[in-house]
Amino acid sequence: SSALRTPSNLTASKLTGPSSQGKGSVGDERNSSNKYYRFPFFLSLCAAAARYEEGESEAESITSFMDTSNPLYQLYDTVRSCRNNQGQLISEPFFHLPSKKKYPDYYQQIKAPISLQQIRTKLKNHEYETLDQLEADLNLMFENAKRYNVPNSAIYKRVLKMQQVMQAKKKELARRDDIEDGDIMISSATSDTGSSK
Incomplete structure (x- = not known):
């Protein structure tokens, strides 16, 4: 029974992670990231939160013009619905461009601003032919945020998490695509040999 207890203890420590330590550089890092909430980006976070429902309804309506089995939709939705360990939607600040x-200064620093709303519009207009094209716009959005925000800020950390999630999903979708292509080749090869007999 002690063996059964160990995995759950491991899971608990993984979930709580560094915050359970409370001291040292991790604690200092957390405190320093809190102060960024007092700066202007907090306002845009609040504005994004206020528009949260609007963003949600936008995402729901995307299914009216896109099949949920479409890999482009799946990659977009994975980023848009990305949540942190506490279950909070972390893509909110990216629904719309900053005011x-x-x-x-954002528009002086960022030469090619882009938000999830614009990416959604491009999806609707069938402007993406490949996952690579969609990934390029999502990465542009992430890199813009990384350029404008300091590395230790909460928004920067959100970006890193979202990029990680997007890259994992892209690999999964690309792998699935390769498998499906392989199946088609195998089935056509077997049908060819079948017909030659």
Whole structure:
């Protein structure tokens, strides 16, 4: 029975992670990231949270013009619905671009601004032919956020998490595509040999 207890203890420690230590550099890092919430990006986080329902309804309506089995939809939705360990939606600040009035410097620093809303519109207009094209726009959105925000900020950490999730999903979808291509080749090869007999 002690063997059964061990995995659950491991899981618990994984879930709580570094925060359970409370001291040292991890604690300091957490405190320093909190102070960024007091700076202007907190306002856009709040604005994004206020628009959360709008963003959700946008995402729901995407299924009206895209099949949920479409790999492009799946990659987009994986990023849009990305959540942290506490179950909070971390893609909220990316639903819309920052306000030009509140963040004029954003538009001076970022030469090609893009948000999930614009990516969704491009999906609707069938502007993406491949997963690579969609991934390029998602990466542009992430890199913009990384350029504008300091590395230790909460928003920067969200970006790293979302990029990680996107890359894993892209690999999974690409692998699935390769397997399906392989199946087609195998079935056509067997049908050819069958017909020659």
